Amino acid sequence: DVYKRQVCDRERSHAEALAGRLGLGASGVYTQVSRLLREQMPEALYVCTPPHAHEEAVFAAVERGVHLFIEKPIALKVEVGERMVEAVRRAGVVTQVGYHMRYGKAVRRLARLIKEGTAGRAVLFDGRYECNALHGAWWRDKRKSGGQVLEQAIHLYDLGMHLFGAVERVSGFVGNICHRETPGYSVEDVSAAVLRFRNGALGTIAATNCAIPMEWNNPFTVVCEWVTAKFRSAQEAEFTHTGERRRLVEHVKGEGDLYEAETREFLKRVRGEGGEGPELGEGLMGLRTVVSVLTSARRGGVPVKVKCEESVGKT
Numbered sequence: 564d565v566y567k568r569q570v571c572d573r574e575r576s577h578a579e580a581l582a583g584r585l586g587l588g589a590s591g592v593y594t595q596v597s598r599l600l601r602e603q604m605p606e607a608l609y610v611c612t613p614p615h616a617h618e619e620a621v622f623a624a625v626e627r628g629v630h631l632f633i634e635k636p637i638a639l640k641v642e643v644g645e646r647m648v649e650a651v652r653r654a655g656v657v658t659q660v661g662y663h664m665r666y667g668k669a670v671r672r673l674a675r676l677i678k679e680g681t682a683g684r685a686v687l688f689d690g691r692y693e694c695n696a697l698h699g700a701w702w703r704d705k706r707k708s709g710g711q712v713l714e715q716a717i718h719l720y721d722l723g724m725h726l727f728g729a730v731e732r733v734s735g736f737v738g739n740i741c742h743r744e745t746p747g748y749s750v751e752d753v754s755a756a757v758l759r760f761r762n763g764a765l766g767t768i769a770a771t772n773c774a775i776p777m778e779w780n781n782p783f784t785v786v787c788e789w790v791t792a793k794f795r796s797a798q799e800a801e802f803t804h805t806g807e808r809r810r811l812v813e814h815v816k817g818e819g820d821l822y823e824a825e826t827r828e829f830l831k832r833v834r835g836e837g838g839e840g841p842e843l844g845e846g847l848m849g850l851r852t853v854v855s856v857l858t859s860a861r862r863g864g865v866p867v868k869v870k871c872e873e874s875v876g877k878t
Contacts, residue, residue, distance in 0.1 A: 569591050569593060569599055569603055570582045570585070570587065570591055570592055570593065571592075571593040571594065571595070571596055571599045572593075572594065573594055573595075574594075575592065575594050578592045578593065578594060579592055596619060596620045596623050597619070597623040597626075600623050600624060600627050600629060601627065604627065604629075605629060606629065606630060606833060607629060607630040607631070607632065607657075607829075607830075607833050608620065608624045608629050608630070608631055608632070609632045609633075610624075610631060610632065610633040610634060611634050611661075612634075613699075613701040613702070613707050613708060614634075614636050614638065614639050614707065614708055614709055614713070614714060615639055615701075615706065615707040615708070615709075616707075617633060617634075617637060617638055618638060618643055618647075621633060621637075621647050621650075622647070622650060624656075625647075625650045625651055625654045625656060626650075626654075628654055628655075628656055629656065630656045630657040630658070630832075630833045631651070631656060631657070631658045631659070631843070632658075632659045632660075632661065632826075632829050633658065633659070633660055633661065633843065633846065634660075634661040635660055635661050635662060635714075635717050635718070635721070635846060635849065636709060636713050636714060636717055636846070636849065636850050636853070637660060637843060637846040637847065637849075637850055638850060639709045639713070640854075641847075641850055641851055641854050641870075644846065644847045644850045644851075645847065647843060647847075648843050648844050648847050651843050657829075657832050657833050658842050658843040659825070659828070659829040659832065659840040659841065659842065659843075660840075660841045660842070660843060660845060660846035660849075661825065662718060662721045662722075662725075662825075662841050662845075662846075662849075663718075663797075663821040663822050663824070663825045664718050664721070664722055664781075664797040664821065665721070665722070665725055665797075665825075665840075665841065666797070666821045666824040666825050666828070667796065667797025667798040667799075667817055667821060668797075668798050668799075668815055668816070668817025668818075669792070669794055669796075669797060669798055669799055669800035669815040669816070669817060670722065670725075670726075670794075670797045672800075672802070672815050673726060673785060673790070673792050673800070673802070674725065674726060676787075676790055676802075677726055677787065681789065681790075681806070682787035682788070682789055682790040683787050683788025683789035683790065683806065684762075684764075684787065684788040685726070685727045685728075685760065685762055685763075685764035685787055685788075686764055686765075686786040686787055686788060687764060687765055687766065687767075687784075687785070687786040688722070688723040688726065688727060688758070688760075688764065688765075688766040688767075688768075688783065688784075688785055688786075689766070689767050689768075689783060689784045689785075689786075690719035690722070690723065690766075690767075690768045690769075690781065690782070690783035690784075691719075691768070691769050691770065691771075691780075691781065691782055691783065692711075692715060692716040692718070692719055692768075692769075692770035692771075692780075692781045693770070693771055693774035693775070693778070693779075693780045693781070694715075694771075694772055694774060694775075694777075694778060694779045694780070695741075695771075695772055695773055695774050695775055695776040695777065695778070696772070696776065696777055697745070697748070700747060702714065702750070703745070703747050703748045703749065703750060704747065704749055704750070705749040705750045706749075708750060709750075710737070710750040710751050710857070711750055711751055711752065711754065711770050711771075711772055712735075712737065712751065712754050712756075712770060712853050712856055712857060713850075713853050713854070713857065715770065716754065716768060716770035716853070717849055717850075717853050718781065719768050719770075719781060719783060720758075720768060720849055720852050720853055720856075721841070721845075721849045722783065722797075723758065723760070723766045723768070724760075724845075724848060724849065724852065725841070726785060727760045727762060727764045727766070728760055728761055728762050729760065729761045729848060729869070729871045730758050730759070730760055730761070730766070730852045730855075730869050730871070731759050731760060731761045731868070731869060731871075732758075732759045732866050732867065732868050732869060733756055733757065733758050733759070733852065733855045733856050733859055733866065733867055733869060734756065734757045734859050734864050734865070734866045734867070735754065735755065735756035735757075735855075735856035735857065735859040735860045735864065736754065736755050736756075736859075736860050736864050737751035737753065737754040737857065737860040738751060738752070738753045738754075739751055739752050739753075740752060740753055740773060741753075741772070741773040742772070742773075750772075752771060752772040752773050753769075753770070753771045753772075753773060754769065754770045754771075754856070754860070755767070755768075755769040756768050756769070756856045756859075758852075761871070781796065781797075782794060782795055782796070788806075789804060789805055789806030790802055790803070790804055790805070790806075791803045791805070797821065798816060798817040798818070798821070799815065799816045799817070800814075800815050801813070801814055801815075802814075802815060825840060828840045848871060851869055851870055851871065852869050855867040855868075855869045
């Protein structure tokens with residue numbers, strides 16, 4: 564409980580204001596996360612700040628052997644992500660990236676079918692991320708969020724890699740159509756990418772911030788040799804099984820909070836009780852992939868090869 568009673572903000576006035584509302588004294592106020600970690604020494608740290616503000620907290624935690632849960636993307640630049648992964652490897656701490664969609668009942672069902680081989684060979688991953696909101700000021704600023712592909716649609720890129728494995732090459736396009744006149748809006752509001760996975764499967768992922776206002780929809784379809792899965796969400800999908808010359812339709816619908824599910828798995832891993840979750844190395848794979856999409860877009864859609872070592876998925 565003592566860890567819940569500490570407030571840290573670079574602006575002391577902000578920290579003091581929150582500490583006052585929580586009924587804390589001056590001892591509960593910090594302006595440096597490194598000092599907070601040194602004096603309080605928690606077992607684990609959740610890094611849920613905007614992407615541009617991840618670096619300081621991550622390296623401060625790793626230096627002190629504190630386990631890490633980090634929201635996606637792990638960084639804005641690949642080289643920063645690579646340094647994070649190397650630091651975690653040296654420290655030996657538990658890490659987990661906030662890809663909550665992996666914990667949906669329907670996603671887990673398909674992942675199991677693919678792992679068992681009963682889905683057949685991977686063929687196509689087709690996903691969309693649709694919303695229409697200004698979000699926070701930091702999200703609209705490309706220098707802080709990296710843009711919709713990097714900060715938001717990365718969930719779909721991760722699902723594609725979670726199910727099909729690493730991406731080998733990408734081609735992408737981005738644009739700003741609906742928010743050109745919006746002050747402070749420097750991120751893309753539409754994107755489309757084609758992916759080639761290392762196993763030969765293909766993928767298409769599109770995203771837009773010009774769809775239905777205040778709705779966040781991310782439908783996707785996954786085609787394997789003997790299973791076609793149409794997802795309304797990570798929790799709900801229709802599976803059509805076509806192996807062995809028969810057609811069988813299966814409806815899968817899960818319940819529960821996916822953020823709670825990923826937290827439970829992380830805490831299991833911190834306690835040494837098993838658990839499963841994407842580690843920092845998988846976060847680096849996702850970062851490399853979406854950065855390659857954006858690089859391709861800057862070059863007019865020219866295909867870009869994605870760097871990927873066999874061991875990077877695990878830290």
